[in-house]
Amino acid sequence: MQILKTTIILGIILISYANLAVADMPFRMQAELGIGEKADSNIYRRTNNTSDYITELNPNLRLMFPFSRRTTGNFQYSFGLEQYRSNRFVNTRNHDISLSIEDKLTNRFSLALRDNIRKSNLPDALDEGSNFIFNYWQNAPRIEGRYRISKNTLVNSSYEYQRRNYTDRRISSTSNIKQKDICHNIGSTLVRQLGQHTAGAFAYQYRINSSNDNYFDYTNHRISALLLRNFLFASPLQVMYQFERRVYPHQVKGIMRRDNRHTVLLNLITPLKPWLALSGSYAFQLNRSNTRDYKVSLGTVKLVFSWGSIKPEKQKPKSLDAATYYKLGIYYTKRGEFDKAATAFNKSLSLNPNDAKTYANLGFVYIAQKDFEHALTACKRAVELDPDMAEAHTNLGIAYYKMGMQKSAAEEWKTVLRLEPTNERVRALLQELNAESQ
Numbered sequence: 274m275q276i277l278k279t280t281i282i283l284g285i286i287l288i289s290y291a292n293l294a295v296a297d298m299p300f301r302m303q304a305e306l307g308i309g310e311k312a313d314s315n316i317y318r319r320t321n322n323t324s325d326y327i328t329e330l331n332p333n334l335r336l337m338f339p340f341s342r343r344t345t346g347n348f349q350y351s352f353g354l355e356q357y358r359s360n361r362f363v364n365t366r367n368h369d370i371s372l373s374i375e376d377k378l379t380n381r382f383s384l385a386l387r388d389n390i391r392k393s394n395l396p397d398a399l400d401e402g403s404n405f406i407f408n409y410w411q412n413a414p415r416i417e418g419r420y421r422i423s424k425n426t427l428v429n430s431s432y433e434y435q436r437r438n439y440t441d442r443r444i445s446s447t448s449n450i451k452q453k454d455i456c457h458n459i460g461s462t463l464v465r466q467l468g469q470h471t472a473g474a475f476a477y478q479y480r481i482n483s484s485n486d487n488y489f490d491y492t493n494h495r496i497s498a499l500l501l502r503n504f505l506f507a508s509p510l511q512v513m514y515q516f517e518r519r520v521y522p523h524q525v526k527g528i529m530r531r532d533n534r535h536t537v538l539l540n541l542i543t544p545l546k547p548w549l550a551l552s553g554s555y556a557f558q559l560n561r562s563n564t565r566d567y568k569v570s571l572g573t574v575k576l577v578f579s580w581g582s583i584k585p586e587k588q589k590p591k592s593l594d595a596a597t598y599y600k601l602g603i604y605y606t607k608r609g610e611f612d613k614a615a616t617a618f619n620k621s622l623s624l625n626p627n628d629a630k631t632y633a634n635l636g637f638v639y640i641a642q643k644d645f646e647h648a649l650t651a652c653k654r655a656v657e658l659d660p661d662m663a664e665a666h667t668n669l670g671i672a673y674y675k676m677g678m679q680k681s682a683a684e685e686w687k688t689v690l691r692l693e694p695t696n697e698r699v700r701a702l703l704q705e706l707n708a709e710s711q
Contacts (some may be wrong), residue, residue: 299339301581305331305552310571311357326358334583343377380421381547387415396610408440425466433458444486454484470503493519511540532562542577550577595625602631606638614638629659636668640675648672663692667699679706 307329333351340346375385383655385638388526417431442452460478467473480493497515517534540554552575554613560567602617618635622628632655639648649672655665670685683706689699 298679299337299582301335301579303333303335303577303579303581305329305575305577307331307573307575311570311571312569325532327571327573328356328358329575330354330356340374345375347373348369364394365643366394382421383419385417385419387417389413389415409437409442410440411437426464428461428463430461431458433460447573449579450485452484452486452489454482454489456480456482462699472501473502488523491519491521494519507694509542511538513538528563530562530564532560535559535561548578548580550573550579595621595628595631598624599628599631599634602634602638606634611638611641615642627658629655629665630661632658633662633665633668636665636672639676640668640671643675645672645675649676661692663689663699665695666692667696670702674702674706679710682706 274438275472287702309327309329310315311327312323312324323457330349331353333349335347335349338346338348349369349371351367351369351371353365353369355365357364367390370390371387372389373385377383389412390689391413392408393411394408406633413435415431415434419427420431421427433456435452435454435458437456439452444450444452458478458480460476462474462476464472464474476495476497476499478493478495478497480495482489482491482493484490495515495517497513499511499513502510502512515534515536515538517532517536519534521530523530536556536558538554540557543551543553545551553573554575555572556570558569560569565657571668589644598617598621602614602621605611605614605617615635618631618638621631622635625631632651637654638657639651648668652665652669652672655662656669666685666689670682671690672686673679673682683703686699686703686706689696690703695701
């Protein structure tokens with residue numbers, strides 16, 4: 274209860290600090306309603322490898338607090354309900370309240386502080402013959418840093434401290450001490466844009482769980498690989514594989530318990546309306562253990578309703594620098610797209626007006642377009658900026674020649690041969706010009 278009071282106070286502080294009325298805040302509300310079928314061979318969940326039908330309900334509300342252009346706060350409440358038709362022992366209910374403040378420190382790096390409060394029930398069993406539902410409160414503060422390595426690559430690293438207090442689970446049948454777990458999570462994720470419609474992610478997480486009941490102590494390594502693919506009819510298709518290795522310090526029947534868990538997830542979302550989408554997913558999990566093995570499969574179909582004033586953030590087109598426009602001009606020149614090449618070179622010169630090489634290439638493009646007056650102007654400027662650039666003198670000579678100024682053309686090409694005595698192309702042009710004048 275004290276945790277809930279603290280969370281409410283923090284929420285009020287956020288609203289007051291933002292100096293916004295709740296009605297005017299950017300918000301998003303979303304609700305998921307799903308049905309599915311689940312098969313679970315874990316004897317502790319009492320399904321005995323038979324299928325059971327499941328109904329899911331997940332409404333949530335998110336409020337955004339724009340403190341400044343670079344700092345944003347978020348408040349979110351969500352409720353999760355899983356209801357099984359024939360196996361009431363595994364029904365779950367979760368209440369989650371999340372608070373976060375994210376600050377974009379630089380163009381590449383941002384830092385976020387988050388806290389999540391959860392009130393939940395946990396299906397479990399003390400032995401194979403008895404089922405219990407364990408309620409708990411959980412608090413999980415988290416610090417997260419995100420760094421953009423390049424335009425298409427970013428890395429996210431985080432640390433989370435998780436404290437879970439059970440309201441009705443004792444550390445033993447003869448003790449009145451309630452179980453408390455403290456968990457440390459350290460993780461990192463690498464995200465890479467693989468194409469216009471494809472992205473991939475690779476994640477690693479290390480987890481240490483310490484409990485006042487040593488039976489629940491463990492260390493956990495988790496590796497995940499994720500692929501996202503957008504299609505015209507659906508966005509996105511998600512494919513994930515996850516491997517998890519959990520090691521317990523205690524023994525079961527004289528054996529140190531170790532679990533190796535493999536999970537495969539497929540998920541596809543199809544937009545039906547701006548406020549409605551259809552989601553289909555299938556998950557399969559295989560647990561290989563030296564004490565017990567089990568398999569879980571779950572297929573669900575969901576309707577996702579969403580509305581609100583928080584829109585997906587549109588990225589503004591980034592202005593390119595002079596070097597990039599120059600490379601773009603070279604690219605279009607090689608493809609013979611001279612109009613686009615001229616535009617790119619001119620944009621490069623608007624950012625770097627004293628680059629002789631760009632003027633020389635722009636002169637070549639104007640010659641290809643038969644715009645000899647502009648070619649003459651560009652090439653003269655190139656020669657002024659760099660009198661020793663053979664390419665500029667070559668193009669200037671061609672511009673003179675095309676405008677009927679053979680003498681000036683000959684002078685430019687002779688200059689080229691003084692700078693580059695082995696330039697056979699210009700030597701041939703000069704010989705051809707001399708032959709025409711005789």
